[in-house]
Each structure stands twice: as C-alpha cells, then as structure tokens.
Amino acid sequence: MYIFIGITYFLFLLYAAVMLMYRHWFIKLSPFEPKAIHIPNTSFSIIIPARNEADNIGLLLQSIINQNYPANLWEVIVIDDFSTDATAQIVGEMGNTFPNIHLIELAKQPQVGKLNAYKKKAIETGIGIAKNNWIMTTDADCVVGKEWLSTYDAYIQENNPVFVGGPVAFTNDGSVLQTFQCIDFMALQGITAAAASTGTHSMSNGANLAYKKETFIAVDGFKGIDDIASGDDMLLMNKIKQAFPKKMGYVFSAKAIVYTAPMQTLNSFLNQRIRWASKTNKYKEASVIVVLWMVLLLNISLVLMPFLSVFFPPMLGFWLLLMILKTWVEASFAVHIAAFFSIPLHWKDSLLQVPHILYTSLAGCFGILGKYQWKDRKVQ
Template identity: 40%
Template sequence: MIWFFVFMFILYAILIIALAFGFTKVYEFEAENLESKTSFSVIIPFRNEAKNLPQLLKSISLLNYPKELVDFIFVDDASSDDSVKVIEDILPNNKMSINVIENNRTSNSPKKDAITTAISIAKNNWIITTDADCVLPENWLNIFDSFIQTTNPKMVVAPVNYIAINNFLEQFQLLDFMSLQGTTIGGFGMGYPFMCNGANLAYKKSAFLKLNGFEGNNTIASGDDVFLFEKFLESNKESVKFLKSKEAVVVTFPVKTWNSLINQRVRWASKTSRFKDSKVKLIGLLVFLINLVILFSLFYFDNLLFIFLPITAKLIIDLFLFIPTINFYKHKKAFYKWYLFCSFFYPFFSVFIVFKSIFSKYNWKGRSFKK
C-alpha cells in the first residue's frame, strides 16, 4: 500500500511540475499599437442579479473601445427581481449599444439557451461571454482586439480573478480558484489545453455556428464553456489560444455561504464525467485519489510520519504551480496568510464534493438540477 501511495504522489508531482512549466511557457501578451478592427457582441446571461449588475454596468461604461464596434446583449433568464429595471434605468444615459432580451428556453440548460438566443441576433463577428457578477477591465476589448489581430485565433480563453474579503470562506475559494486558473494556463503551455472559464471567453460567431453550438450537450445544465471549448479543440486545437494579460483579467467574487459554495462546486464537478477526453478524466481521478490518500492516511495510520507525510508532500508539490499563479494574479498576501490552513482543509472538502456530485442534485439560480 505504501508503494502505491508513493507511486500516486510521483505521478501527481510530475503533473503539477509540468503544469507549472507550462504556465511559464505561455507568454504575457502586450497590446500592440494597432487600429481597432474587431467587432464584438458581448453576451451576458442573467437571473436575479439586481445587486451585482450596477458594478458590471459601471465597468461597461468605462470601457476604452470604439462604441461602434461593440454591442452588449443581456439575456434575462426569468428574473423575479429588479434586474431588468436596473439595466433599463441606465440605458437613456449610456452611449453603448445595449439590448435586453428574454431567454428562449429550448433545452435543460438555461445558460446555453441564453447564449444561443443572443447569438441568433448578434450582429458582430466575435462573441464574448461574461457573467452578470463580473467587473470588466478598462482595456478589456482593446487587448482582445490586439490579440485577435496578432494571433488570428477562432477561440480566445482569458483569465478570471477573484476579489475576496479576509475570511476563511472567501480566501479558501480564492486559493481553490487560483489552482484552477494556474491549471488552465499551464495546460495551454503544455500544448494540452483542457480548461476554460465562460466568464471570459471569446469565439468567432461563424465557428460557433459551423460547430452547431451547444448541440450534443444541451441536456447538461452547466458546461456552456468547457463543452464548447472541447468542440473548438477537436475542430482545430491550434486556433484555440490563451490570452495571458493582466489587462484582460475579468474580476468576479466568491459566493457568500457554504451552501452556495457546495452547490457551485457540485455543479462544476458534475461536468467531469461528461468530458470526451479520457486524459482529462484521468487527471481528475488522480487529483481525487491524492486527496483520498491524504484522508486515508489521517484515519488509518498511527505513525505520525505516515499521517503527515502525504499532506505535507502535496502542500510542497502544489507550490510549484501556486507561486507563478499567485504572482500573476497578485495575491501574495492572501497566499502567505491562508495557504497552510486552506491546504489542510481542501482534501476533506474535495472528497466530499466528489461524492456529493455523484449521488445528489444541485441548486443553481433557484433551480434544482440533476447531474
């Protein structure tokens, strides 16, 4: 059994070090002094986001990009609060092209339906999706435009960051999310991209239509980003690129309760079994087994060395990827304060989420969904 544990940790170390090396291989893009040419339709599905929309709308008003080259399509997914009114109140004084439309539900996935509904009326060449609880950086569209003109992609994956207050719940989410962001960038650097985030994702409308959009996975409530991402990779992996730039970072916020976090993570975990690429599933299995080994060691062994060695080994191995990620996203202070505490808690949380995702439903935006 000990040798099995050692073998698992060797595989895990190889994976994390490879991702860390990949992270450094993705160069940090700097915008060139080019004339703005790319036309964007920014799609923002929302449901009961009246509290979050004002900060998003303010960031939209501050965007530094030619207004004639961008329009915003907000898709209302049966909101029961004042979300629509919040948007409509700013329209008379806003110079941006902003449309608010109703979601046309045709599948089990409200968000995929919302994006499809918006794309059907989108007038521009490039689609960008983001979320209603996000804040956009001032030069967001400028950096996308420069990157598109320079690299000629069909899909652009871009970074997402958290703003978290100084408590355990939010700092735990921050560090967990940073591990996902580091893994995303590292995968691109390894030449094996396998993750993305729909809060900051762009693609050609023509390519979306050619690939039949979300057809084939619209029975799954979540996954408006990763399953479409898989389609683009299958079609032409070289045309899918990561925009590593601090000017492209979209900011969002952690959830505020443990119940919301559990539902969110169960929703994310429920997508894993639907991935087409068996290597992605194996990576997920390896991470799960490492966390399971740590829990097993805590409760099975009575030798202190065997109890603490697995979690210490993981803590050290993870530093290889965490350090470059934390430096890029500028979270050094949170990292040094919370890393040890969060690392000890994570195996319990991770294993719990995996089992819960297998055996239970999850709630999302006031609705209950099966896996």
C-alpha cells in the same frame, strides 16, 4: 494497509509530476503585450446571462461602458434568465441611456419550457441575435478592466484564432472562506493558462471567453451537451478544439483579467464546485479524464488515511509526510500564479490544505452524482 498506502503514494507521484509540469509551462509564459501601434478592428457581441443579479449587473455594465474601446465596435446582450428581482429593470434602464446595451427576457422567448441547462439556452438565444462575428461571454457578477476589449482585439488581430480564453480572478474580503476560494481558484486559473500555452486547452471559464459566431455555428453550438446544466465553457471549448485544434488561443495578460466575487456562504461554495465537478464524465479527452480522476482519488485517499490510522497507527506518519509534500509541490507553483494575479500569499495559507482535500473529495463525489442546487434551482 500497505497496499492502500502504496496506491496513495503512487497517485501522489503522478499528481506531483503533473503539477510540476504545469508549473514549468506557467513559468515559461510571457505576458501578452499588444504592438505599439494598435488600431481597434474587432467587433464584439458581449453575451451576459443573468438571473437575480440586481446587486451586480449595473457594476458590470458600467465597467463595459468604461472600456477604452470604440463604442461602435461592441454591443451587450443581457439575457434575463427568469429573474425575480430588478435585474431586467436595471438593464432596461441602462439600455435607454446606452443604445448598444440590449435586454432579452428568456421568459418571453418562444419554446422555453422547463430546461436543465438554462445558461446554455440564454447564451444560445443571445448569439442568435448577435450582430457581430466575435462573441464574448462573461457572468453578471463580474467586473472587467478598461483594457479588456482592447487586449482581446490586439490578440485576435495578431494571432487569428477562432477561440480565446482569458484569466479570471476572485476578489477577497480577507475572510477565511473567501481566502480559501481565492487561492483555490487561482490555482485552477494557473493550470488553465499553463495548459493553454502548450495548445492543450484543458480548462476554460465562461466569465472570460471569446469565440467567433461562425465557429459556434460550425460546431452546432451546444448540441450534444445541451442537456448538461454546466459546461457552457469547457465542454464547448472541447467541441471547438476538436474541430479547430490549431486555432485556439489564450490571452495571458493582466489587462484581460475579469474579476468576480467568490461565494458568500459555504453551502453556495460547495454547490458551485459540485456544479463544476459535474462535467467530469462528460469530457471526450482521455487525458483530461485521467487527470481529474487521479486528483479525486488522491484526495479521497488523503481524507481516509487519518481515520484508517485508528486501526493502523503508522499510517498517520505516512499521511503527514504526504500532506507536507503535497503542500510544498502546490506552493512552488502557487507563488508564480499569485505573482501574475497580484494575490498575496501567507504561510498560514498552507493550513487550508486539510479543508481543501475534504472539499475536493466531497465536490468530486457529489459532482459525479450530478445533483446540486444553483440559482434557486435543483439541477440534475
């Protein structure tokens, strides 16, 4: 038992060191501010895959229409992914009013049979007809601020990247489930920004990405990862980073935040996290794989310790100490991330630590198996 405790403490020390390193990098970040004189110049093609998003797609399109950015410098391409609701109808009607909104129905495209990566196929189809050099991707259940495109344009003009990530935040109705998701996702976004600030770019989110069309073509798009259901963001980012390591960027600005709703049920939340975890063994960088496995093994160990204390009572004390230390390390980082996203934190949020280690362990293990339910589809 002491060997198990020793291994767990070693994993925790590694985890704490990594988290404090991310915290250090994040605190050093300065929000991006465009120059005083800023003339819009970048042309964007905004690619939006959508499957059964009738309740959300109109809000997203309206938020894009409301951009403080010249309409002649952007277009929207919504790719309807075999929706069974009114998604296509809503997009079509808005396209009749706003000519720079276009609808592509995946079901009507040639050579689209049964796939495992429908979202990648949708994005690839949209990029194929995009007329602008900069591709932006977001999700159909998101909403963007009025300065979204303007902020990206300023960053691109000043830094000349080929790939740019941006912050994403969950909305929160105050329920326990949504609060849990909001804080958990906020932490992931903090790590994303911290890593990007050093040029390592370990994570990204397809709800808020931009890259050059010519860059996508240069790395053969999703070739080599097109059989993986997830990874239209992080796995593509890794391909681009390998080819253009000095041309990666991240817009650390509140004006660039994309907002999206968390999952409404526990089942959909778990399936979402399993989908994210399913990419673990697909990364090419050893450092990313080591960190992901370290986090998974630590959380599994913390889940097992209370049960093992039945046979070895002193283990419960070791477990409580580790939980307190883990909560402190994470909270010291979380307060800074929450300040950027304007997310309120409360001491009671620390009680979410127990379900957090449980869900992380479950999502990680099932993610390795690679099977889950998403958008009414069974994915393998």
